[in-house]
Amino acid sequence: MRATETLTGLVLALFAGVMLVWIIPAEIPRGVAGQLSPRLVPQVAVSGILVLGLWIAGAALVGGRLPAHRPGPFSRPELVALVVLPALVLASIWVLALAGPVPAGVLLVAGAALLMGERRPVALILLPAGSLTLGWVLLYRILGTTVG
Amino acid sequence: MLKSLKLAAMIALAAASPALAEWPERPISLIVGFGPGGQSDLLGRALASVMTEDLGVPVNVVNRPGAAGGVALAGLRAMPADGYTIMLNPSQTITLTPALMAQVPFSIDDFAYAGMITSFDIALVAPASAPFDDYAGMVDYARAHPGILYAALSATTRVFATEIARANDIDIEILPVDGGPGMVNAILGEQAMLAYSGGVHHRYPDQMKVIAALTTQRNLGSPDVPTIGELGLPIGMDMQSVLIAPAGTPDDVIARLQGALAVAADSPAFRQVADSMSAAVQFRTAAEATAIMHAQLESNLAIMQAAGVQPQ
Amino acid sequence: MTPILAGFSDILNPATLLWVAAGVAIGYLVGALPGLGKATAVAIAIPLTFALPALPAIAFLIGIAKGSAAGSAVSAILLNVPGEPSSAPTALDGYPLARQGKAGKALKAALFASVLGDLGSTLALVVLAQPIASYALSITPVEICAVLLFSLTFVAGLSAQSLAKGLVAACLGLLAATVGLEIESGLPRLTFGDYRLFDGIPLIPMAIGMLAVGEMILQAGNRAALDQQGAAIARGAHPDDSRMTREDWRRSVPAIARGTAIGIGVGILPGLGASVGSFLSYGAARSRARDPGRFGKGAIEGVAAAESADNAVVPASLIPLFALGIPGSVIAAILIGAFMLHGVAPGPLMFAQQPRLVGGIYAAMIAASLALLVIGLTFQGLFAQVVRVPTRLVVPAVLFLCVVGAWLEGGGVFGVQVMLVFAVLGVVFIKLGFSVVNFLIGFVVGRTFELTFRQSIQILGRDPWNLVQHPIALMFLALTVLAVWRFSRGARRAAPKPEDP
Known part of the structure; x- marks a missing residue:
C-alpha cells in the first residue's frame, strides 16, 4: 500500500515533468505579446501536480503516518x-x-x-x-x- | 450487344431520373453547429418547420455543436451529396477560420451553397451611459483616457480594436469575454466601454448604443450609423446564415433548396422568429451566395493579413 | 402590483398547469435516468416551446430545469451514478443509505430538500430580484475569480481527506479544462491537432464516463457482494427506513436552510454553477456537524445539504436574467431564447412592460416546486425498487443509456470515445484514492477561472494594488489562505478513517 502511494506520487511527478518540458512547449503556442501567455495556466496546474506528486511520494516514504485514504488494490x-x-x-x-x-x-x-x-x-x-x-x-x- | 447496352442505359436512366425528380423522398437532416436554444438553433428550427411544409418531408434539426459549427462542417464534408444532409451556419466559420488557423479540416470548395437567409448586424457598441455617441467622440475619449476596455469574444473580434487603435494612434485594451452573454454582462456592468456585438445589442436598445457598423454595408437594424469603412477603415466583415450542402449535390436539388429558402424568407412564421433574434432577413440565391462566400473569404484574408494576424 | 397578481391567476389555466407538470415530469424522469440529464431534457423541450404561447413555453422550460435538477439525485442515491456533477455529493451519503436498505428515506430527504431549496430560492427571486440585482452588477470578474479560487480549495480539502490528493485531482481538472481554443488569443492548446477538441473536452461525456461508466465497471467487478447486499435489503425492511423520522428532520432542517442560502448566493454569481453550490453546502454541513465521522457513511443531512443547494441554484440563477437581462447560467441562456421567441426582452423593462407575464412566470415557478413534490413522491416508490434489481441487469441497461447520452451530447462517436477514456481514468482515480469529483469541479470551473483571471488583470490595469478597491475579493482570498491552513492542519490530526470513494 505504501509502495502504491510512492509509485503514484512518482508517476504524477513524471507526468508533470514530461508535460512541462516537452508537451506544453510543443502543443501550446507562445501567444501574443501584451496578454497572458496561453501556456501560463497549464504550466501552473502542472507545476502544482509536480510538487504535490513529490509530496505524496515523499510522505509515503518518510512519514510513518499513512494518508487517510486507503488505495484499494484492484481485485x-x-x-x-x-x-x-x-x-x-x-x-x-x-x-x-x-x-x-x-x-x-x-x-x-x-x-x-x-x-x-x-x-x-x-x-x-x-x-x-x-x-x-x-x-x-x-x-x-x-x-x-x-x-x- | 448493342441492344442490351441500350437496355441497360434505359434502366439506368429510369432508375436515376425519378430518384432525382422525386427528391426529397425521405426525411432530411438539417444540421445546426451549435447547441439547442441559441440563435443559430432557433433560426434553424424555424427554417426546418417552413421547409417541412414546403418540401413535404420531415426536416429534422440535428445539433452538432463544436468550434462555431466547424466540427459539424468537417462532418458534413464527408456526407453523401444527395441533399438529405444539409446545414445552416454563419458564413464566417468558412470564410474567416482559414485566416486564423493553419489547419482547417474543410475548405470553401468542399461545399455547395443553396442560398443565404439572414445577415448579422455586427457592430461596435458601447454602454448607453458612455460619454460619447459616435465614432469620432469615442476616438477623442480614448485619446483622453488611454487604456479603455474593449470586450472581445475571440481573436477575430479583437482585430477590430487593434486596427482602430492603430489607425487613430490610441490605446484600447482588450477584455476577453465568453460569448454574447459575457459581452452583455461586461457592457451592462460597465466593465467595458466598447464591445463587439454580433447583433445581440438590438435586444438592449436602452442599455447599449451603436458606435459603428462593422460590416461592409450599413446594419439593417441601425441604418443611420455609418460603417467602419465609411469612417475610413476598410475592415468591415460580413456574416450571413448560409444553407450548405456537400459539394457535388445535384443542381436540381440545390435549386429546390433555394426555393424552400425563398419561401422561408417570405414566411411570417420565420420572420417572427428572425425578428425576435434580431436577425435581419435577407434572401440570396444559390449563385449569389456562392459568389458572396468567395468574395468574403478573399476580403477577410486580406484584412487579417494587413492586420498582421498569422494563421496558427 | 395588480397586473402581477393578475398574472398569478393566469397560472390557474389548466393547460398552463399541465405544461408545468409535464416539464417537471420530463425533467425528473430524464434526470433520473443515468447517463441522461438536463441537456437531454432541454433538447426534448425546445421543439415543443415553438408551438406554445409565451407563458406555457417558459413555464415548461422552467419545469424541465427544476425537474432535472431534482431527478439527478435519484440515480445518485440508488446506483451511485450522479446524473449531473452537481449531484455527486448527494451520492456520497445517499448511496450508503440505499445500500443499508434506506433508499426510500434517502430519496425522500433528497426530494424534500430539493423542493424546499427550490421554493426558498424562488421566493428569493420573487421578493429580492430587484434589490439583489443592483448588488449583482457590482460583482466584477475580480470577485468571481476570488470566489472560484476559494471554492476550489475548500472543495479539494473537503471531499478528499488528503488535501494533497484533492489538490492534485483539482489541478488535473484545471489542466483538462485548458484543452481547446484559448479564449483570449484563440490559439489551440493541447489538442494534438484534433479538430474535435477545439471546443475543449465535452463535459457531459466526460462526466458520464467518470461518474457513471466508471462506477458500472466497479460494480461489475464487485457484483457478487452487491447482489448479496441487495438480497439482504429485500428481506429486512423497517417502515422507518423509507420515511423521514422526526430525528431525520431535526438533522436535515439546518442543512437545508444553509444549503438554500448557499445555493442562492452561488446562483446569482455567473459562472459558478450548481456543482460548486452543492459541494460548498455539503462541505459546510460536514464541517458544522458535531460528529463529522458519520458523513460518507449515510448521514441524512449530507443528502439534504447537497440537494437543497443543487436545486436552489436554478431559480437564483434567473435573478440576474430577470432583473438585469444578464444570462447567468446555461438554463438562463436557453430561457432568453424562449423569451425572445415570444417577443419579450428579459430584463428590468419586463417588469414595466409585461408585468402580467412576470406574475405568471413567478406563479409557474411556485407551481413547479409543488409539482415537483407531487411527481417525485409518485415515482419514488417505483424508483426505490431499482436497489433490488441484480447487477447483471443494471450494468447493461446503464451502460446503454450512458452510450446514448454521450453520443447525443458529444457529437456522435467522439463523445463515446471521450466517455470511455474518462471511465478508465475515473476507475484508476477511485482505486488510488483521488476524488473524481474534485477533478470534475476543477474542470467545470477551470474555464471560468482562467477567463476571470485574465479579465481581472485587465480590470485591475495590471496593478495588484488596485485590488484594494475590491474588498469582497480580498475577503475571499483571505478565506482561501485560511482554508489551506485549516485543512493542512486538520489532515495532520485526523485519524485514518475509511472513506467511500
Missing part, C-alpha cells in the same frame, strides 16, 4: 471489468459503422448482460429489446435525430 474481477466493458463499447461502435444501430445496440446490451453472467433467455431478449425501444423512441421519435 481480479475489477480488472477484468475495466478491460472488458470498454472493449465491448468499442466493439459495438465498430459494429455500428459496419452493420447499423440495431446490431450494435443488441451487441452492447446483450453482450454486457452475458458478460455479467445473465443466462436466462427471456432476460437476454427483453433487456436489449426494451433498451433499444427506449433509445429509438428518444433518438428517432422525440429528438428526430439519427444514429450511424
